Amino acid sequence: MSDLISIREAASLLDTDVMLIAHIVDVGDVLPTPPVSKDFQEIVFTSGDIERFQTEVARRRFDDFKVQYADVYVQDEGPGARGLEFGPGWLGILKEFCDSLREFQNAGYRARLRWGKEKFGAMRLFYDCSDEIATYIAERKGIAYGKSLRSCQECGEPARLQFGYSICLTLCDRHKHLVGEPDPERDGIILDVDAWSRQQREGA
Template identity: 45%
Template sequence: MSAVKSTGVQKMTDKKLYTLAEFSELVGGRSDLICRILDAGDIRPHNIEPDHIFKPFSVVINSLRFSDDDIEPFKAEIRRRKFEDFKVAYADVYAPDQVPGARGLEVNPGWTGILENYCNQLREWRADGWSIKLRWAKEKFGSIRIFSNIDHRTMTPLQAFRLSRLDEWARRRSLQTCQECGRPGRLRWGSHAATLCDRHKHLVGELRAEDGVILDPDRQKMDKEGRVHGWPENFLGRYTWTDTDLGLDEGQTMDLAKSMEIEFRPFLSPDLRLDGTDLELADLRKKLLAVDQAIGRHHWVKFQLRQRGYEIAIDTTEPCSTVDEIRRDAIIAEIEMIMSGEHV
């Protein structure tokens, strides 16, 4: 028995081990990325200082040793953190930033699912004829910020509304999702702010007094009744959207009519409720998209419910409106042709 034990020890000591610098070069990742992986604590190297997150950095670095058994797990994790599979799967709607000082996907891999859902929506819009792509993303105050290739000055009112709503959906979803692993999490306040699950909350260090109190830094103006002070009553944006509006209320199923009332809010007066079969609503959706393209960026249109049907109202008092009285009749005529099915 003693001879067998001796042989086993000899095999262990003969295993080739690598320092952090050697291993980083071997797996094709920078040493700081390897350290971030170690901080998360989901993958352990062959040897690391016990309770390393509480030890001095120099002590931990000197204790690190990696073996050949560590190569594949770390390569897979590096690939995950670089979003390599995502970039391949969504190459049709992801256009990496190419300008000087270009930015990338500067978020942690736990938010991959959010980026995937975001890009799935972009695919639907591209099918509607809108050439929009994801360009880059970052983390700010524990939530995701996503940027597209579209110049906001060229968007129609409906496009601006839809993109703003999608951006806010992603931001709020990220505040409920651990940025390391994708499991349910919340905003943690420590040495910095980060949205993490219980398993990864150690990444912010010792928690501050604000932890558990401030759960959404961008919505601190909202009171417990859901009112936002200092904003106009009809303000359309992140402060007025409910979780149901954004599709975050998973306790309710939203039908197509309700979904369209939200999607086309810039065109619909507050008292207008849509109804009809799914086929009729799908046809209406196609027409409203055509109206959006017809009126352009600076024309503001509202469909209002009246006793004998719908009325089209063009608001020429809006600061961004470029509709004069001469153009008004022509625009309404074009919209009426679209809504009647004569021109879509």
């Protein structure tokens, strides 16, 4: 193949960074046509691969969501601004939360999502809302948190918190390789880090 594209060139063509492309390849759902090198810096693509990766990058940037929910998703701005920093498997949970924001907004209240992230395998959402509905929004945030601990961050299939030695993520069996070798002292034992931490404090 004479038209092979390096991972750095692919990242430039896709207007993203090398680490996101490497992560997509590691996930394994979208792969380049040439055999994948174990060294991510040596991964190469064909020109035909770029369109498929373009679709996947857009999915991971939540491009369609940002258009569909522009009325309730007001992206964080300024120094240190954050975005939607979790996998596309949680899109359904995200939409459900934003649908509830939309209901409150349509009733005349301020309700906007600003940003979100994954931490310890769970979805964390940050929002701005009227004081009168803060308790209700917090409840819906808690529902999203709970659902994220049962849904694969990569594909949305039923999942559990997978504990590796250096990272934990909520993943299905197909994607659990992303945490590496399981830590037998925590994997399958700690299924909610926040709840486990509270128990440890209360037991101290």
